[in-house]
Amino acid sequence: MIHHPGNVFVVSAPSGAGKSTLAQRLVRSVPDLIFSISFTTRKPRPGEVDGQDYFFIDDERFDAMVRENGFVEWVEVYGRRYGTGRAWLEGVLATGRDVLLDIETTGAQNLRQAIPDARMIFILPPSAAALEARLRSRGKDTDEQIRIRMQHARHEMELYRTYDYLILNDALELAYRQFESIIHATRAARERMTPVADRILEGF
Numbered sequence: 001m002i003h004h005p006g007n008v009f010v011v012s013a014p015s016g017a018g019k020s021t022l023a024q025r026l027v028r029s030v031p032d033l034i035f036s037i038s039f040t041t042r043k044p045r046p047g048e049v050d051g052q053d054y055f056f057i058d059d060e061r062f063d064a065m066v067r068e069n070g071f072v073e074w075v076e077v078y079g080r081r082y083g084t085g086r087a088w089l090e091g092v093l094a095t096g097r098d099v100l101l102d103i104e105t106t107g108a109q110n111l112r113q114a115i116p117d118a119r120m121i122f123i124l125p126p127s128a129a130a131l132e133a134r135l136r137s138r139g140k141d142t143d144e145q146i147r148i149r150m151q152h153a154r155h156e157m158e159l160y161r162t163y164d165y166l167i168l169n170d171a172l173e174l175a176y177r178q179f180e181s182i183i184h185a186t187r188a189a190r191e192r193m194t195p196v197a198d199r200i201l202e203g204f
């Protein structure tokens with residue numbers, strides 16, 4: 001189990017729900033919130049940078065990290081593996097900053113075991129039809145890929161009950177404000193603020 005001063009936020013969503021749109025804006029706007037950089041065995045896509053989007057590693061290195069208990073959680077999706085590096089996460093949390101992890105639902109359940117006070121956030125699309133329309137308008141996938149993503153989306157949606165917060169991403173601005181509010185409310189929670197309050201109290 002990881003003991004840490006920073007907060008851990010996990011965000012999951014079926015592909016196309018708007019997770020990247022919301023999460024990227026959030027880490028740009030909220031101070032001291034770091035976007036997690038996972039390790040993966042998949043190849044970089046055009047424009048992706050090692051150490052920024054992911055740490056791109058080969059299977060041997062991934063195997064070695066699994067053996068050395070180097071992951072807080074990891075999963076295999078269609079033959080590619082993704083994992084949250086333990087040393088990376090502990091390093092950031094030790095600085096007192098918060099971390100936002102973008103991980104799929106299975107990994108999120110495992111992360112909950114390692115970090116029970118992680119705040120788990122799920123982004124809901126307005127409907128199945130709206131999700132499909134967003135995938136089409138994004139223009140990144142073939143018809144077949146969209147069909148597979150929609151099947152997978154149903155499986156991911158069924159796990160919404162295991163999350164602490166559900167953000168309906170219909171009107172983008174409202175969804176964003178809710179997301180930001182969750183971060184700020186968690187930071188203001190009494191159990192988090194007790195050391196600060198005690199320090200102030202000592203001055204009286």
Ligand code: ADP
Pocket residue numbers: 013014015016017018019020021022134135137138169170171172173175
């Ligand atoms: P994800 O990261 O969850 O796969 P993206 O952030 O890439 O999803 O969003 C999928 C598509 O939907 C993008 O084209 C994005 O601009 C669009 N989108 C995101 N949020 C909304 C919203 N609230 N209303 C309409 N379109 C949206």
Ligand code: 5GP
Pocket residue numbers: 038039042073074075077082083084102103104106107108
């Ligand atoms: P992509 O290959 O499109 O970047 O990511 C595919 C999926 O892997 C996304 O759903 C993303 O949330 C998930 N993912 C990325 N990094 C991790 C990780 O470290 N652990 C887990 N469990 N999932 C991850």
